[in-house]
Amino acid sequence: MKKFSVVIAGGGSTFTPGIVLMLLDNLDKFPLRTLKFYDNDKDRQEKIAGACEIIVKERAPEIEFVATVDPEEAFTDVDFVMAHIRVGKYAMRALDEKIPLKYGVVGQETCGPGGMAYGMRSIGGVFEIIDYMEKYSPDAWMLNYSNPAAIVAEACRKLRPNSKVLNICDMPVSIERRMAETLGLASRKELVVRYYGLNHFGWWTDIRDKAGNDLMPKIKEHVVKNGYVVTSGDRQHTEATWNDTFTKARDVFALDPNTLPNTYLQYYLFPDYIVGHSNKEYTRANEVMDGREKFVFGECEKIVVNQSTEGSALHVDMHASYIVDLARAIAYNTHERMLLIVENNGAIENFDPTGMVEIPCIVGSNGPEPLSIGKIPQFQKGLMEQQVSVEKLVVEAWEEGSYQKLWQAMTLSKTVPSASVAKSILDDLIEANKDFWPTLKKEQQELEQVLN
Numbered sequence: 094m095k096k097f098s099v100v101i102a103g104g105g106s107t108f109t110p111g112i113v114l115m116l117l118d119n120l121d122k123f124p125l126r127t128l129k130f131y132d133n134d135k136d137r138q139e140k141i142a143g144a145c146e147i148i149v150k151e152r153a154p155e156i157e158f159v160a161t162v163d164p165e166e167a168f169t170d171v172d173f174v175m176a177h178i179r180v181g182k183y184a185m186r187a188l189d190e191k192i193p194l195k196y197g198v199v200g201q202e203t204c205g206p207g208g209m210a211y212g213m214r215s216i217g218g219v220f221e222i223i224d225y226m227e228k229y230s231p232d233a234w235m236l237n238y239s240n241p242a243a244i245v246a247e248a249c250r251k252l253r254p255n256s257k258v259l260n261i262c263d264m265p266v267s268i269e270r271r272m273a274e275t276l277g278l279a280s281r282k283e284l285v286v287r288y289y290g291l292n293h294f295g296w297w298t299d300i301r302d303k304a305g306n307d308l309m310p311k312i313k314e315h316v317v318k319n320g321y322v323v324t325s326g327d328r329q330h331t332e333a334t335w336n337d338t339f340t341k342a343r344d345v346f347a348l349d350p351n352t353l354p355n356t357y358l359q360y361y362l363f364p365d366y367i368v369g370h371s372n373k374e375y376t377r378a379n380e381v382m383d384g385r386e387k388f389v390f391g392e393c394e395k396i397v398v399n400q401s402t403e404g405s406a407l408h409v410d411m412h413a414s415y416i417v418d419l420a421r422a423i424a425y426n427t428h429e430r431m432l433l434i435v436e437n438n439g440a441i442e443n444f445d446p447t448g449m450v451e452i453p454c455i456v457g458s459n460g461p462e463p464l465s466i467g468k469i470p471q472f473q474k475g476l477m478e479q480q481v482s483v484e485k486l487v488v489e490a491w492e493e494g495s496y497q498k499l500w501q502a503m504t505l506s507k508t509v510p511s512a513s514v515a516k517s518i519l520d521d522l523i524e525a526n527k528d529f530w531p532t533l534k535k536e537q538q539e540l541e542q543v544l545n
């Protein structure tokens with residue numbers, strides 16, 4: 094059986110140890126010969142890599158382990174690039190969240206103005222990784238889950254159309270795990286789903302078991318009372334904010350009881366509620382820095398000090414098993430059915446063919462073959478047309494260095510009440526992102542004077 098060489102780009106990520114443990118748990122299905130880490134922050138990566146090297150040595154000493162900040166060393170002789178970088182790290186995430194909140198607008202990592210700011214930082218970082226991969230391992234595939242996946246995917250479609258990049262998100266599988274629990278099923282893999290939308294912006298339309306029995310009525314019965322809250326919860330979503338999100342799905346569901354919603358729709362459909370329940374001084378970025386980041390780095394330090402994983406509380410990222418499924422689908426032509434972010438190209442009949450949509454695909458060695466969705470209802474179509482335009486305008490703004498287009502994108506977002514609020518947020522975000530964004534030209538300086 095062929096053994097694979099994988100590089101994790103964003104080796105210093107809080108998700109890296111969970112993914113390494115998940116890869117080690119799946120060596121029988123996806124054997125590894127080399128595991129490399131690449132990051133542009135040497136110190137941050139070293140803390141995670143020091144522990145992961147010990148984990149790999151204990152569990153699979155035959156795997157060669159390399160951690161490097163040298164792109165040539167990292168990207169030479171690899172079959173897969175698993176990319177989860179966060180350009181600007183949590184410090185910039187905190188600003189993405191806090192600046193819009195200052196103006197009474199949703200402050201969120203991937204939605205609204207915060208998501209656009211993150212997108213303007215991510216595109217260049219992700220392109221850099223793609224370029225390294227294509228230079229040093231031109232046959233490799235990149236499995237990208239760096240956020241904001243919707244904007245990154247649109248940038249790849251438009252500006253890197255021939256690159257072997259698959260964009261994917263774990264929110265649907267995470268919700269499906271909860272649906273399976275609600276139904277008393279052992280695994281989400283027992284569900285066969287139909288789903289459509291944009292990334293962090295979609296709906297399930299049909300959920301069946303493998304025998305074809307309709308499971309939607311039973312799930313809806315649960316969601317109408319509890320949202321996606323389940324009794325066991327999971328180890329990755331223990332904070333109150335995640336519980337609020339899974340509870341709020343009840344209200345999102347009420348808007349269209351024919352479908353089951355992705356939790357991220359709460360930011361677009363209930364922005365007033367979200368802002369009302371946000372703390373402008375302490376946002377999700379703070380919660381993550383005080384929670385997941387401290388925990389993961391603390392546990393890694395203990396492993397390095399003890400030179401052993403004995404007693405370690407680090408746990409496998411179960412949700413990340415979709416990454417192994419995706420790699421296996423490419424490597425072994427498994428034709429696994431998975432939700433991926435792909436060019437619409439007619440799959441949703443009455444939607445922009447160039448929009449990047451999240452839909453079921455059959456994945457084989459040649460990449461994804463999207464399934465046909467047909468026509469979607471007016472409510473979803475209207476919401477998606479507005480949001481896909483936001484995502485396209487952000488990519489155009491990045492490509493052209495256009496202030497005007499980024500202002501239009503922010504104005505168009507359902508989370509923003511007016512062009513003047515959009516402008517205030519944008520101007521603050523430009524200042525905060527001056528080390529990361531391309532310089533934006535103001536096409537209509539005089540308009541600024543009119544508005545001031």
Ligand SMILES: NC(=O)c1ccc[n+]([C@@H]2O[C@H](COP(=O)([O-])OP(=O)(O)OC[C@H]3O[C@@H](n4cnc5c(N)ncnc54)[C@H](O)[C@@H]3O)[C@@H](O)[C@H]2O)c1
Pocket residue numbers: 102103104105106107108109131132133134137138177178179180181182183218219221237238239240241242261262263264
């Ligand atoms: N698609 C999904 O559903 C999904 C799920 C979870 C997390 N994510 C994404 O995974 C990423 C990591 O999240 P995290 O919370 O662990 O963040 P993190 O800040 O802990 O890790 C990100 C790492 O990326 C590195 N980095 C930043 N810019 C880089 C560049 N240009 N080249 C190489 N490395 C670079 C940083 O130094 C850091 O070590 C984020 O983009 C997050 O949004 C996506």
Ligand SMILES: O=P(O)(O)OC[C@H]1O[C@H](O[C@H]2[C@H](O)[C@@H](O)[C@@H](O)O[C@@H]2CO)[C@H](O)[C@@H](O)[C@@H]1O
Pocket residue numbers: 202203240262263264265266267329377381410412413
């Ligand atoms: O606020 P964070 O950093 O905890 O999470 C933001 C991410 O949320 C989703 O990912 C979840 C995922 O759904 C779950 O299965 C598990 O792996 O944890 C992830 C992080 O909590 C979302 O899909 C990502 O795009 C977000 O970055």
Ligand SMILES: [Mn+2]
Pocket residue numbers: 242261262263264293
């Ligand atoms: Mn996601």
